[in-house]
Amino acid sequence: MASAADIAKSLAGAIGANDEEVTVSQFLPSGFPPLDHASNSSWDLGAFPVGRMIEIAGPPSSGKTALATAGMAGAQKMGGIAGFMDHERSFSLRLAPRLGLDTTPGRFIFKTPKTFEESLQICVVAANHVRKNKLIAKDAPICWVFDSLAAMVPQSAYYEMKAGKVVGVKSLEDRNMNDNTALARATSNAFPAFAQHCEDLGICAIFLNQMRTDLNVKFGDPRKTTGGNAPEFYFSQRLWLSASQIKKGTDIIGMEVTGKYKKNKIARPFQEASWRFEFQEDGTGKFNRFRSLIEFLEGLDLIKKGKQTGTVEWDGKTYPKATLSNTLEAEGDKGFAKLTALLPANYEPPVVAEIDAEIDEDAAIAA
Template sequence: MHAVAEVQRLGGNCAYIDVEHAFDRVYAERLGIDVASLWYAQPMTGEEALEVMDELCRSSAFDLVVIDSVAALVPRAELEGDIGNMQIGMQARLLSQGLRKLAGSASKSGTTLFFINQLRNKIGVMFGNPETTSGGNALKYYSSVRIDIRRKEAITTGDKAIGNRVRAKVVKNKIASPHKEAIFDIYFGRGIDFHGGLLDTAERLGVVARKGAWYYMGDARLGQGRDKVLMALREDPEKTKVIEDAVRDTLARDPDAALDDVTDGDESGPAATVGLDDLDD
């Protein structure tokens, strides 16, 4: 949904194919989506969903088309059959056929296709990675970029969980270097914490320095404690823009700079700081 909001903010047209029938209009608007200008559909079968996606691509009217989700793409034969009479491989065959068409349509129109998928456990796997994604191997093959997003730990205030810290890893990338990672926070009810991610990245890049509990940008004092700095940034778009521009300038000179200090639980790094009660001092 954040991707849809960002494309719309830049003036693009988006479509959202809700195969799970779980689209929340209020939550979407809270994340910044202009629901009134969003093309939206709730197809009943996998065949219908892929045909709709192909038609949208061929129209060349959309910059981004999201399908939510691959796991919910139920073939018509399975939907019309009796519960329990599932034929093995039907969804994989459906995707293989559909993606052959979609690859050409998307390439000609320049439309970005965004597939949301879920992890499943392979049955009977004793050795190696037991995890796999729904829909067979066709989506893995045709995708230009694949990102694995997993929860690292809960973000808490007191005994209450208010969000998750997640790790996103690029497991395939045809258009840039793969295997890059990012760590960021997602809060329940309001999505990805842009300001928190910006502050952590700025600190890793040296744009912002932390001395004890105080944060500085150059000689300017931003505030004491991460929470108070984030509150100040949310209330001051101009200051946020200055930090964002400095981060972008630094990354333009060295695109890999922000990845140098991404840690996996080192208490000295920002990735380990998730208890909000501990950040005020």
């Protein structure tokens, strides 16, 4: 009988040696350490994995696009480029720079494709061209956002086809039940190959998605997303957002957003983070990472609560949380670094800590 080493040597001559394990070595920053930690158990690696397809889904006005824009801006800061497919026809090139995105052509690619297939093809062709011609560094990331999967129309549902050729645009009257399930078939057909392209070309593909309610679910979470079953398997991460209103008097000034990883093939699933998404006068939404991180640290008792509601202790003084947030934000990165310096080296998310405590309690009872 041959030894393992002899078998490996013989097989190497026939099919080559074993391939290396495929892992994620690069992440795009979200700008919010608790979300980064929920993604990959690290405060500073970033949140969005390069080389993978991910989903960000949530209700309207919950900051999905703002979160994806943070990823695009992060890719640019790392020497890469960003692309945005505006299927919902709602992206503002005028307002995006206020969220940190460089919309200069060449640094940013903006397209309004008509179909699902055209959208994926543009992404792959552009990324191939960039990599082949060495237009950016080899390890520089590409971030591509699709807004949204729910709004992507399959070619078979948009065009009238005869003998495999496009003969015109399909009228609304000609749509049928087959068109209603076309997107599910399109994702099932395209996503296996597209996932491979993302890995080969160093693309972080972020698919924004809309929520639907599954009326057949009587117990548990009735929410679901569009695109059929294929996305559940091919998205490496599925970040689902829920939101509640932030009010000042009777005015709704923002949303308190909680992001939970319903699926995570990078780290533990079901971890979550919460942050404030505040509406601005110019029509944009602000991901208030300063105020959000202050409240996160307050929850861990790393920033002490003040005696009055809504206040905290900082440098021996009592500040309203809004005032402290604005003061640190005025200091820019230096101010944010003062907050991140308080993050604990060892951190167990509450859900993990609770499970560990239950296991310890059960073990003690058994003993």
